[in-house]
Amino acid sequence: MAESPFHTQNHLKCPICLTLLKNPVTTSCGHSFCMDCIKRCWDVDFYRGVYSCPTCRTTFNQRPALSRSTVLADILEGMKQKAPARPVTCDVCKGIKVKAIQSCLVCMASYCQAHVRPHYESKAFKKHKLVKASPNLQHQICPHHHKALEVYCYNDQKCICVVCMGNQHSGHKTVSAAAEMAKKQEELKIKKRDFIQKTTDWKKEVHQCKKAVISFKRSAQAAVENSDRIFTEIIRSIQNIQAEVREKIRAQENKEVRDAESHIQRLEEDIVKLQKENSKVEPLLCTENHVYFFKLQKYYCFYSGVVPYNSSRDVNTLTFQRVTQSLSELKSQLDEVCEEHMREILYEVADVQIFQDDDLSEEEEEVVDAGLW
Structure with missing residues (x-):
């Protein structure tokens, strides 16, 4: 069977102040308390020389170190977020409760507009401390002296009552809690203005950065496209030069080869002619009859013009x-x-x-x- 919310909240209450845990800490014996509550208890135990757990009375020779209970703090924070804000009602009204507008830290009660009037009109309530209606009046009262927490201690950085000033906070630097709150609120207002200004400036910078990124990307894309186009043109120019050089080499090759082949053909034709003339010389060289020799020489009519067309040309390698x-x-x-x-x-x-x-x-x-x- 599921545990009731009321029973669950009882487990989350501090055994000292009997309210929901604030800044919960857990002792080595396993019990949880508000950090401020257990510190105040152990401040009193300091004079006795023995520290004890307010719940199970387990004693400790030395003041135990306190560790924050993260799990309990998360549970309590979740409860605060889920719990609807309930209006504070008048503690004096009979029957239908009217919404309270003021709370008294002396009477520990909240009053509507009609029932708070005696606090303004009667001298008996002259020293009573009225505050804005609050559902947690006990948080504004010292649990030890039942006085209003209207003094702020700089040393311990917390609110205390006037009796605490003369006891465990004796010699500490103190000031009116209301005055300190007003001072802190002024400082927070300055910080808030600074936060708002910085937020505005940073939003403007974010907008400028986004515009710059978009412009930067467009510029980069244009640069890539232009570089591709230019490099393509460079490659095309080099290819054109390559084709021109190839064409010039082939043209020179064809011209020189054609001239050489024509020269070879003419030389070969002259060689044939010279060989024919050489065959006519052979009988003359072989005869011993001088009459016959001169007859043959006259008969053959040697071709004396057989000379290569340009036999003096040099051949290059x-x-x-x-x-x-x-x-x-x-x-x-x-x-x-x-x-x-x-x-x-x-x-x-x-x-x-x-x-x-x-x-x-x-x-x-x-x-x-x-x-x-």
């Missing part, structure tokens, strides 16, 4: 190696130009920033110079 060397030099020069321009291009790329730095560090400059950025 040159190749296109110098062309290859020139192309290699062109490549080296292009590499140098590209490297020089790439350093400048990469430096310009690194300089395009949403948040502009004042100067590049030495390491960044070395990276840019090396072309690794």
Whole structure:
């Protein structure tokens, strides 16, 4: 059977102040208390020299260290968020309870507009402390002296009553709780204005950053497209140069080969003619009859004009190696130009920033110079 909410809340109440735990801490014996409540109890035990648990009376020779109970704190915080705010009603009204407007820290009661009037009109209530209607009046009363917590202790940073000032808070720096609250509220107002101003400034910066990011992305995309277009044009230009060089080499090859083949053909024709003439000389060389020799010589009529058309032309053994060397030099020069321009291009790329730095560090400059950025 599920445990009732009332029974659950009883387990979450402090055994000392009998209200829901505030800043709960747990002792080594397993019992939980409000941190302020158990500290006050052990402040009193200090004079006895023995510390004890208010619930089970377990004693400790030394003042135990307190640890905050995170689980209980989370449970209590959840209950506060889920619990609906109930209006404070008048403790004097009979029958139908009217909404209270003031609470008295002396009477420990809340009053509606009609029943609070005696506190303003009667001298008997002159010293009573009226505050805005509060459902937790016991939190504003000292559990030890049943006096209003109207003094603030700087040393312990908490509210105390006038009796506490002369006891455990003797010698501490104290001030009126209302005055200290007013001072703190003024400080909080300044902080609030600062928070609002910073929030406005940061929202403006966020808006500017978002616009800058959108613009930056568009610019980057345009730069990529332009670089692709330019590099495509460079590649096309190099391809055109490549085609032109190839065409020139082939044209020169065809011309020179054609001239050489024509020269070879003419030389071969002359060789045939010379061989024919040589065959006519052979009988003359073999005869011993001088009469016969002169008759034959007159008969043959040797062809004395058989000479190669241009037998004095020199044959070169040159190749296109110098062309290859020139192309290699062109490549080296292009590499140098590209490297020089790439350093400048990469430096310009690194300089395009949403948040502009004042100067590049030495390491960044070395990276840019090396072309690794």
